[in-house]
Amino acid sequence: MKLDKTTESLLIFLVSFVILLSAFYVSRVAVIDFVSSEYHQDMDLTGARLSDLVYATVNRTSHWSTKSGYGAQFDFVLHNHSNSEINNWNIHMNVPNNSDISQYNGISVNVEKGEVILEPDSDNLTLKRNSPIEFSIVINTQEPFYPESISFTGYQRGIFGESVANNIVFLAFMVWAFLFVGFFVTRFNLKNYREKQKNDVRIILQSMNTFISFIDAKDPYTRGHSRRVAMYAAEIAKRMRLSEDEVQNIYYAGLLHDAGKISVPDAVLNKPGKLTDEERKQIQEHTVAGGKMLKQLSSLRGIRETALYHHERYDGKGYPEGLKGESIPLYARIVGVADSYDAMSSNRVYRRHLSKDEIIEEIQRGSATQFDPNVVPYMVDMINDGYVNVVKMETADSDDKSSDFHITEDDIPSVYMGF
Ligand SMILES: [Fe+2]
Known part of the structure; x- marks a missing residue:
């Protein structure tokens, strides 16, 4: 089957659009910037950083003795001063075995052997730009507890301008749109010219x-x-x-x-x-x-x-x-x-x-x-x-x-x- 030039060009545009769309999907879903870091410091200066612009701070604001041991409250603040949102963040902090988390808000908590994992609830899934997330937890332990390590992990999505892959796809899409419009304008002018x-x-x-x-x-x-x-x-x-x-x-x-x-x-x-x-x-x-x-x-x-x-x-x-x-x-x-x-x-x-x-x-x-x-x-x-x-x-x-x-x-x- 032989196609005329216009149909051929339209098919090429359609195929390239599908390719671009697939590339866009891949760049949005599969190509995400994974950033994480661990930060070991004295708790007075404590925090965990993804970068200078994205970090978590934690302070032991009070501690006390209980019947079964000791209790302490830790206040967390997550900061994001970067240009994009941080998604699906989590915090890992070492705790003594047999620790118990008695109070928390705005997060979900899992305690595993020697480690507490803090994850956002549905309201706090995204750490928005310049909009800190604050929450506290109370940890009950048998011995006095002072965390030695904390890690903060987050996913920074490469929304246009953030990742190289997205930049390329975005640029390719702009070129495609430009050519597509140009094609129709040229066809229209050519038709008028021929008439x-x-x-x-x-x-x-x-x-x-x-x-x-x-x-x-x-x-x-x-x-x-x-x-x-x-x-x-x-x-x-x-x-x-x-x-x-x-x-x-x-x-x-x-x-x-x-x-x-x-x-x-x-x-x-x-x-x-x-x-x-x-x-x-x-x-x-x-x-x-x-x-x-x-x-x-x-x-x-x-x-x-x-x-x-x-x-x-x-x-x-x-x-x-x-x-x-x-x-x-x-x-x-x-x-x-x-x-x-x-x-x-x-x-x-x-x-x-x-x-x-x-x-x-x-x-x-x-x-x-x-x-x-x-x-x-x-x-x-x-x-x-x-x-x-x-x-x-x-x-x-x-x-x-x-x-x-x-x-x-x-x-x-x-x-x-x-x-
Ligand atoms: Fe003649």
Whole structure:
């Protein structure tokens, strides 16, 4: 099953979100900072520390004799001046064997052999920041008792910013969210851009249809010529590995390369016999006329130059300016080859079309004299591999129905349009 790019991206986002969520869960539950310490000191200075900011103090506030021995009250205070809460704390303190704890509050007490374990009741599970927990216990012993060691253990959860693992997960989540939002914003903008681009193309093609219908009306024998030349030229550009924008522009340039024929009198354009010098000059003027007409179309690069220079020759013997070699704009050199191919392969009022082999021979003979030698091989390949026949078939309908001839965006192969 092949997924489109949007679905693929959404799946990647979904999977990465699940991974992040799992990592977050692990970092919250499994990766907790375990901190504990034991502190042995004189009871006057006593306490047990997790750090300088988290510690427990204990004071023997009173002691007395009883019938069975001795009793003493110990007051505990737990301090937390750190930036996070301490959870599930407990205190272990050594006591004589057979000790008995008679009073306590806010905690649960277990006495095991030689040790008392103090744990929080449900209200005191968490040692909050700057909110001390206080409680007292009374220990009854047979001998006077003075604790030698006390340990305080607590669990400091790595809530964001506390542990490295959480930091990484948090950062990864932020990056994920940023990319996720970015993805949708980009998709939305791209969609709008493509809609706009399609609309622009539609407007351009409608304008060109108007132009071409004028040209066709002037010269019915070359009907479909502009469209075929455009397709040949775009294919040459594609095979030359020019950018998609260039290929698209060359297509437009091919469509309009003969726009200047509008200014040539019908009688001259359609004259079946031999042309006089004056008439030939009038026909050649269509290049200059096209250049002038398309001057306003500067937003489409290369259109004007192609109309003006598509009859220049590589050896400098063309018209209207006699430009030579690479000083002839590339679009014009490409359209020049495509234009000549179409002229040779179409019936004209004064002759039938040439055969495939004759055309190839003509084009190769013109390499580096009439045509750019770098462009010729692509045109010859297109003739040999049959691409030109595909174009002829695709444009065949429009050849027959002059008044119906309209180009739509569907006529341009998608690769030429960049979408
Ligand atoms: Fe021309």
